[in-house]
Amino acid sequence: MRAFIDAPILVYLNTLENKELRAPYEDFYLDSLLKYSVYTNVLVLDELIYVSKKKYGVPYEVSLEFIKSFVLPYITILSIGLEEYNNAVEFMRIGLKPSDALHLGVMRSNGINLIISEDENFDKVKGVKRIWIGSE
Numbered sequence: 810m811r812a813f814i815d816a817p818i819l820v821y822l823n824t825l826e827n828k829e830l831r832a833p834y835e836d837f838y839l840d841s842l843l844k845y846s847v848y849t850n851v852l853v854l855d856e857l858i859y860v861s862k863k864k865y866g867v868p869y870e871v872s873l874e875f876i877k878s879f880v881l882p883y884i885t886i887l888s889i890g891l892e893e894y895n896n897a898v899e900f901m902r903i904g905l906k907p908s909d910a911l912h913l914g915v916m917r918s919n920g921i922n923l924i925i926s927e928d929e930n931f932d933k934v935k936g937v938k939r940i941w942i943g944s945e
Contacts, residue, residue, distance in 0.1 A: 815853060822835065
């Protein structure tokens with residue numbers, strides 16, 4: 810089964826230094842990589858870099874190294890083009906923020922119905938299942 814991974818799990822893995830706090834996220838990430846073919850897009854990587862710096866003070870270089878070592882070898886990066894944008898417009902019209910709508914547009918273009926995210930806004934999208942730590 811294919812799954813799209815949203816930024817939150819990656820942000821936590823990139824920013825949490827306390828091993829006890831980080832462990833559930835590591836376990837969930839590894840479990841997801843084993844259970845699913847995992848995909849994301851460059852917008853998620855942008856969110857990862859931006860939030861890690863803005864909210865947690867993580868230097869860009871640290872985030873770039875995290876992506877190189879812990880994301881790119883395991884997650885396929887999908888493109889965002891006109892088709893994905895056109896799909897996203899529909900989701901924006903039902904009240905989703907543009908970045909979430911673009912993620913869904915990418916998912917739709919690639920036949921993905923499962924998203925790994927703590928963002929409960931995805932729960933209101935018919936035909937999309939969201940999973941998060943403890944939800945399975």
